[in-house]
Amino acid sequence: xxxxxxxxxxxxxxxxxxxxxxxxxxxxxxxxxxxxxxxxxxxxxxxxxxxxxxxxxxxxxxxxxxxxxxxxxxxxxxxxxxxxxxxxxxxxxxxxxxxxxxxxxxxxxxxxxxxxxxxxxxxxxxxxxxxxxxxxxxxxxxxxxxxxxxxxxxxxxxxxxxxxxxxxxxxxxxxxxxxxxxxxxxxxxxxxxxxxxxxxxxxxxxxxxxxxxxxxxxxxxxxxxxxxxxxxxxxxxxxxxxxxxxxxxxxxxxxxxxxxxxxxxxxxx
Numbered sequence: 001x002x003x004x005x006x007x008x009x010x011x012x013x014x015x016x017x018x019x020x021x022x023x024x025x026x027x028x029x030x031x032x033x034x035x036x037x038x039x040x041x042x043x044x045x046x047x048x049x050x051x052x053x054x055x056x057x058x059x060x061x062x063x064x065x066x067x068x069x070x071x072x073x074x075x076x077x078x079x080x081x082x083x084x085x086x087x088x089x090x091x092x093x094x095x096x097x098x099x100x101x102x103x104x105x106x107x108x109x110x111x112x113x114x115x116x117x118x119x120x121x122x123x124x125x126x127x128x129x130x131x132x133x134x135x136x137x138x139x140x141x142x143x144x145x146x147x148x149x150x151x152x153x154x155x156x157x158x159x160x161x162x163x164x165x166x167x168x169x170x171x172x173x174x175x176x177x178x179x180x181x182x183x184x185x186x187x188x189x190x191x192x193x194x195x196x197x198x199x200x201x202x203x204x205x206x207x208x209x210x211x212x213x214x215x216x217x218x219x220x221x222x223x224x225x226x227x228x229x230x231x232x233x234x235x236x237x238x239x240x241x242x243x244x245x246x247x248x249x250x251x252x253x254x255x256x257x258x259x260x261x262x263x264x265x266x267x268x269x
Contacts, residue, residue: 003088003105003109003110003112004103004105004112004116004123004125004159005125005150005152006152008098013195015241017080017265020095020259026253027059027122032268037083038052045257047110049186049187049188049221050186051086051181051184051185051186051187051203052176052185052186052187052201053187056187056199056201057177057178057180057181057185058177058202058232059199059228059229059230059231059232060175060177060180060185060226060228060232061174061176061177061180061232062175062231063226063232063233063234064168064169064170064171064174064175064234065168065170065171065172065173065174065175065232066231066232066233066234067094067170067233067234067251068094068095068170068171068172070253070254070255071092071093071094071095071170071255072091072092072093072094072255072256072259072261073091073092073096073251073252073253073255073256074089074090074091074092074134074135074251074252074254074256075088075089075090075091075092075099075101075166075249075250075251075252075256076088076089076134076249076250077089077090077136077159077162077163077166077247077249077250077251078179078247078248078249078250079162079245079246079247079248079250080158080244080245080246081158081243081244081245082155082243082244082245083107083108083109084105084106084107084108084109085105085106085107086103086104086158086159087103087104088101088102088103088104088116088159088162088163089101089130089134089137090102090116090134090137090165090166091134091135091137091256091259092166092169092170093261094167094169094170095170095172096119096261097119097120097167098117098118098119098167098261098266099117099118099119099163099166099167100115100117100137100138100141100261100262100265101111101115101116101137102114102115102116102130102131102134102136102137103115103125104130105159106110113128113129113130114126114127114128114129114130115128115141115144115267116137116237117139117141117149117261117262117265118163118167119266120167121153121154121165121237122151122153122154123151123152123154123160123163123170124149124150124151124152124256124265124266125149125150126141126144126148126149126150126265127148128140128141134256135165135256135259138259138260138261138262139259141262141264142260142262142264144262144264145264146264146265146267146268146269148264149264149265150211151265158197158241158245158246158247161239161241161247162239162247162249165237165239165247165249166249169234169237169249169251170194174176180204183204183205184204184205184222185201185202185203185204185205185222186201186202186221187199187200187201188201188202188225189198191227191248193235193236196229196235197229197230198227198229198235198236199227199228199229200225200226200227200228201225201226201228202221202222202224202225202226203222203223203224203225203226205221205222205223211234223239223240223241223242224237224238224239225237225238225239230237233253234251234253235250235251235253236248236250236251237249237251253268
């Protein structure tokens, strides 16, 4: 895996321009897709993939708003590809669209780790020794000068896609449940994470597959899956990028208090 500061030479796949109202659910790097076509709201049966019930559509529509409400909060990002893995433990502020944390990269080449900060325009790295609490990264970053950071734009690597997706998981208002349901998400199954039950939903589908049958091939579904609790809280997001590349984002679900994201990674004092 390339050093995080040097980006990637991977080519990003071509994707259609998303519609504004559904952009955050459907557009992050290779995830970009226009939501489309009518899905049928059903209320019964949990066997196999199926369209969302009205209640499930409402909970999925609330998920980004609930994430925004508890921001800043912790997030753990895991990415895997053929040449290595990366783990990021960070605090994300969805109000400012910024995040700071620790990163650790292993795999082909020399493993490396340190401080990582990112916003919607790109990422920055600096030297540091990762410790367990993600909020320790904010304190360590706050002691550094602007010149200690190396900045670059986002590329097409799985980690870059994950970081951009992390910033899109919060919104200052609920999504439209009816429009969201019409764009083709599916209820896949239920799972337990840390002893708590979650419904697993696939995300809105790209336009060519928006009317695909729930009984169809998994390849026709969105590459995104969301773990949502009974109140609309988002616990996990997973993305299948193909060719053995995956992204998993685990959300802490609790506000991190008493910390401030430093301005130095963005050239601010």
